[in-house]
Structures are given as structure tokens and as C-alpha cells.
Amino acid sequence: MSTIQSVERAFQILQAVAQFPNEAQLGDVAEATSLPKSTVSRMLTTLGEIGAIQQAHPGAGYKIGRIISDLITQPSWLVNLAEPWLKKLVEQTGETATLSVMDGDRLLYVAQHSDPNNNIQLRDWTGIHFPNLHTSSPSKLFLAYDPILQKNYLARPLQTFTENTISDPTELAIHLKKVKTQGYAWVREEFERGLAGVSAPIFDQNEKIVAAVSLYGPIFRIPPAGNDAEFTALVVTAASEITSHLRG
Amino acid sequence: MSTIQSVERAFQILQAVAQFPNEAQLGDVAEATSLPKSTVSRMLTTLGEIGAIQQAHPGAGYKIGRIISDLITQPSWLVNLAEPWLKKLVEQTGETATLSVMDGDRLLYVAQHSDPNNNIQLRDWTGIHFPNLHTSSPSKLFLAYDPILQKNYLARPLQTFTENTISDPTELAIHLKKVKTQGYAWVREEFERGLAGVSAPIFDQNEKIVAAVSLYGPIFRIPPAGNDAEFTALVVTAASEITSHLRG
DNA sequence: TGACATCGTTCCGTATCGTGGAATATCTTC
DNA sequence: GAAGATATTCCACGATACGGAACGATGTCA
Numbered sequence: 056m057s058t059i060q061s062v063e064r065a066f067q068i069l070q071a072v073a074q075f076p077n078e079a080q081l082g083d084v085a086e087a088t089s090l091p092k093s094t095v096s097r098m099l100t101t102l103g104e105i106g107a108i109q110q111a112h113p114g115a116g117y118k119i120g121r122i123i124s125d126l127i128t129q130p131s132w133l134v135n136l137a138e139p140w141l142k143k144l145v146e147q148t149g150e151t152a153t154l155s156v157m158d159g160d161r162l163l164y165v166a167q168h169s170d171p172n173n174n175i176q177l178r179d180w181t182g183i184h185f186p187n188l189h190t191s192s193p194s195k196l197f198l199a200y201d202p203i204l205q206k207n208y209l210a211r212p213l214q215t216f217t218e219n220t221i222s223d224p225t226e227l228a229i230h231l232k233k234v235k236t237q238g239y240a241w242v243r244e245e246f247e248r249g250l251a252g253v254s255a256p257i258f259d260q261n262e263k264i265v266a267a268v269s270l271y272g273p274i275f276r277i278p279p280a281g282n283d284a285e286f287t288a289l290v291v292t293a294a295s296e297i298t299s300h301l302r303g
Numbered sequence: 304m305s306t307i308q309s310v311e312r313a314f315q316i317l318q319a320v321a322q323f324p325n326e327a328q329l330g331d332v333a334e335a336t337s338l339p340k341s342t343v344s345r346m347l348t349t350l351g352e353i354g355a356i357q358q359a360h361p362g363a364g365y366k367i368g369r370i371i372s373d374l375i376t377q378p379s380w381l382v383n384l385a386e387p388w389l390k391k392l393v394e395q396t397g398e399t400a401t402l403s404v405m406d407g408d409r410l411l412y413v414a415q416h417s418d419p420n421n422n423i424q425l426r427d428w429t430g431i432h433f434p435n436l437h438t439s440s441p442s443k444l445f446l447a448y449d450p451i452l453q454k455n456y457l458a459r460p461l462q463t464f465t466e467n468t469i470s471d472p473t474e475l476a477i478h479l480k481k482v483k484t485q486g487y488a489w490v491r492e493e494f495e496r497g498l499a500g501v502s503a504p505i506f507d508q509n510e511k512i513v514a515a516v517s518l519y520g521p522i523f524r525i526p527p528a529g530n531d532a533e534f535t536a537l538v539v540t541a542a543s544e545i546t547s548h549l550r551g
Numbered sequence: 552t553g554a555c556a557t558c559g560t561t562c563c564g565t566a567t568c569g570t571g572g573a574a575t576a577t578c579t580t581c
Numbered sequence: 582g583a584a585g586a587t588a589t590t591c592c593a594c595g596a597t598a599c600g601g602a603a604c605g606a607t608g609t610c611a
Contacts, residue, residue, distance in 0.1 A: 096588065107314060114588085176425060249524075309568080330557085338600095341561080341600055341601075343559095
């Protein structure tokens with residue numbers, strides 16, 4: 056099948072604009088793409104109206120517009136549903152809020168929000184599949200509430216990452232029983248030094264865990280064990296409200 | 304001026320694809336955009352060849368392609384030139400390497416690289432204009448080497464951010480003299496708790512400072528004062544090599 | 552196995568759209 | 582005010598994109 060020349064040209068122009076260090080002039084783009092200035096002008100006008108290209112003010116140079124970055128943020132209904140609660144947790148604590156689900160036998164992070172003004176940030180886990188279920192708080196919840204998953208997981212060797220990692224299967228089973236009883240899970244430097252957080256489960260109408268809400272941060276900002284009740288309650292409440300919303 | 308329908312349609316299709324939680328089917332996109340399937344098919348083929356849309360395999364659903372995210376990374380000649388050294392610093396230390404320049408009377412971060420495997424990350428400063436020159440290590444260098452900038456800056460009140468901020472103009476002038484003598488600048492929690500790093504200057508052929516290379520991280524991972532010579536030397540060496548390259 | 556439904560691809564006549572050179576408008580510099 | 586540079590607009594034209602129809606591939610069901 057043939058392709059569409061105008062669309063190919065539009066992306067040539069976008070890539071040319073993206074290559075300029077600051078802002079591109081129309082003549083620069085025409086030169087870079089070997090297209091007539093009238094063609095480039097019409098393309099830039101179209102891309103400008105779409106929002107794929109922007110100018111600080113009329114007459115200013117051109118640069119890549121916000122629409123391009125918006126295309127990479129791919130929401131889903133659960134991500135959309137949970138977003139207000141994740142943002143509220145960030146507002147309340149300044150720490151990083153995430154949403155995760157199980158995808159096969161690995162945890163999948165599907166959304167992450169954080170305070171953009173914090174210099175110390177967690178890396179963005181969105182889209183990442185995490186196999187080491189015993190070392191992260193959301194996946195501990197899935198292990199706690201899903202006996203089949205837990206049985207299969209404990210049958211495998213548990214890798215040790217830090218001195219805090221719970222690698223003994225018996226010890227982990229006891230720990231997961233406690234997680235289920237209390238209805239939330241903590242990790243403190245069990246996967247990596249400096250990283251701590253708490254998670255709470257989101258259930259569907261069949262009382263089945265479908266997702267987990269988490270609040271993470273660098274350990275020096277996270278309340279220590281024994282003094283974390285308020286912080287924990289925020290996450291448990293958020294997850295509980297999302298569950299209620301999910302049930303209708 | 305008129306706009307280009309095909310380009311508008313292409314972005315309609317991209318936005319439709321972006322809205323699907325997992326992968327979009329051709330029929331889904333046709334429905335979402337109210338376009339005939341043959342039109343959508345031709346568009347998806349074109350966007351696929353460009354790389355703006357991708358399929359895991361033929362017959363699989365469609366999702367946003369890598370080209371879109373590439374458009375947001377905007378290099379410049381200095382950014383391109385410095386990139387190998389910034390990446391090397393990240394490899395050597397695991398910390399965050401940045402490149403910054405002065406833009407008017409504010410510091411501008413133009414590039415940042417970090418180890419993607421670190422959970423504790425610095426937020427991305429790229430594109431940010433930073434006015435508080437006395438609290439960041441690259442801008443201390445500009446203050447140290449540019450007497451006019453220093454004179455004008457010291458004439459203004461210096462804001463205090465932490466107990467480590469040097470807010471007294473006399474004390475700052477003495478500190479900047481030392482920075483110029485030693486040829487690098489450190490900050491340790493002078494702007495925000497937990498944040499520390501070192502910077503070294505890049506000079507042009509006229510011995511004028513044009514940019515600064517920095518290596519930042521959370522303070523618990525950064526070598527303490529008195530034990531930072533090796534860490535400092537890595538940055539000074541990188542900046543010196545870039546200067547040599549710049550000079551030809 | 553055959554019928555049927557659904558999805559995606561390809562074809563092709565048509566006319567709409569995108570083209571690009573030229574003219575014009577705007578802005579900056581001297 | 583003139584000259585130069587940059588960007589915008591116009592418009593005749595034909596090349597391109599269009600979309601319905603036909604077709605091929607795949608999956609489901611009796």
C-alpha cells in the first residue's frame with residue numbers, strides 16, 4: 056500500500072525542528088528539509104493548530120509542542136479512575152504515589168505521580184514489569200491475597216538484595232500472613248538501599264485484589280516503623296475509596 | 304492560510320491510538336475517529352513506516368512509536384559535544400551528570416544524564432532556568448569567573464534556603480574567590496536538604512566560561528567534604544577535556 | 552467441513568487537496 | 582526611506598489522498 060507524502064513531510068519537519076538547539080526559524084527548517092518555504096509555512100501552521108509545534112509568540116521561532124509529549128502518556132480506565140487519589144496522596148505527603156497491577160507473574164506499574172518540585176525523586180516505574188515480588192510492597196499484597204500466586208512464588212529461590220530482604224520462605228509466609236491481617240504492606244530498603252514505601256489493596260466486587268496503591272520515597276523522608284500510622288492510613292483510605300468507587 | 308487535512312487526520316489517529324489502554328485495533332481507531340477503515344489503514348501504514356506508530360508484530364495492535372519520544376529530546380551542538388563525557392561520568396559514579404549554561408542572569412540546565420537503574424533519582428532539570436546562583440555549584444562557577452555577573456548578583460539580597468546557604472555577600476565573595484582558585488565548586492544541601500554535587504567549568508578559546516559540567520546526587524551517596532578528591536577530579540577532568548575539544 | 556462474521560488490505564476512478572513559484576506583507580538594519 | 586531578510590498568502594494545476602467495494606485472512610460455530 057502507498058504511504059501519504061504529506062504526513063511523511065510533516066514528520067520530516069517535526070524532526071528538523073527537534074534538531075535545533077533553541078528554536079527553529081522557518082528558513083532553517085526549509086533548508087534542513089529541502090522543501091519550499093510556502094510548503095514549510097503551511098505545514099508549520101497546521102502542526103501549530105494541532106499543538107504539535109508551538110511558538111512562544113507570533114514571529115518567534117518554532118519548537119516541539121505539548122501534544123507530542125501527551126501522546127506518550129497512555130491512560131487506561133483504572134489509571135484514570137485512580138488518578139485523583141494518587142494526586143491527593145502526593146499533595147498530602149509530597150511523596151511518590153503509584154498504581155500497580157499483576158501482569159502474569161510479575162508486578163506492572165501502570166501509573167506514577169510525584170511532586171515535581173522535589174529534587175530527590177524516584178525514577179519513573181510506569182510500564183516496568185517487576186518480578187521480585189517479595190521485595191516490593193504492592194506485590195507483597197498480591198502474594199498475601201492470592202494463595203496460588205504465593206504457593207508458586209515461594210517454591211522458587213528468593214533472591215537477596217539488601218540485608219533487609221526477607222529471603223527465607225517460612226519467614227516470608229509469616230510476614231505475608233501479617234500483611235493480609237493488617238490490610239497493607241510496607242517495605243524499607245528490602246530491594247534497594249534508600250527506598251521505602253507502603254501499599255494498600257484495591258478489590259473488585261468479588262473481593263479479589265485487582266491493583267495496589269503505593270506511596271514511596273527516599274527513606275530519610277519516610278516515617279520510621281512505629282511512627283507510620285498516619286502515613287499508612289492515607290494510603291489505606293485512598294485504596295478503600297477507589298474500591299468503593301469500583302464497586303459502584 | 305489553510306491547513307493540511309491529512310496531517311490533521313494523522314494526529315487524530317495518533318491521539319486515538321494513545322487513548323487505548325493497551326493496543327488499538329484498526330477498527331477501534333476507525334470508530335474513534337469516524338474515518339473509513341481504508342483511510343485509517345493507509346494512515347497507520349504511513350505512521351508505521353515513519354516510526355510514529357508501532358506493532359509488536361504484524362497483525363498485533365497499534366501503539367505509539369519511539370519517534371514520538373525522540374522528538375522531545377532536543378540536542379544542541381554543545382549538548383552533543385558534551386554527551387559522551389556526561390555519560391562517562393554516570394558510568395563511573397552512578398550519579399547524575401548535567402550540563403548548564405548562563406541564559407541572561409539565570410542558569411539554564413541544557414542536558415542531564417543519570418543511571419536509569421537508580422531508584423533514588425534527581426528530578427530532571429533540563430530546560431529549567433535557575434535564578435538562585437549562590438546555591439548551585441555550576442552557577443557559583445559563573446559567579447566566580449564573571450566579575451560583572453558577580454558584582455550585579457551580590458548587589459541583591461541573597462535568599463536563605465537551608466542552614467547551609469551562604470547568604471552573607473562578604474562570605475560568598477570569599478567563597479567564590481576560593482572557587483576560582485581551585486577551579487571547581489561544591490554545594491552540599493545549600494539549596495535543598497539532601498542534594499549535593501560538584502561542578503567544573505568549560506572555557507572557550509578566549510578563556511571565557513561558557514558552560515559547566517556537574518555531578519549531583521542525594522547527599523547520602525555523595526562523598527563527604529575532605530574525602531571528595533577523586534569524585535571532584537572526575538568532573539574537573541571531563542570539563543577540561545571538553546574545553547580542549549572545543550578549542551580544536 | 553462449510554457457512555458466517557469480523558478484521559484488515561488492496562484496488563482504482565475521482566475530485567479534492569497539497570503543491571510551489573510568484574507576489575506580497577512584515578520586520579529589521581543601516 | 583531604502584535595502585535586505587524573513588514569513589505569509591495566492592492560485593492554477595496536477596498529483597495525491599480519498600473511500601466504497603472487492604478481496605483475503607482468520608476465527609467461531611454448528
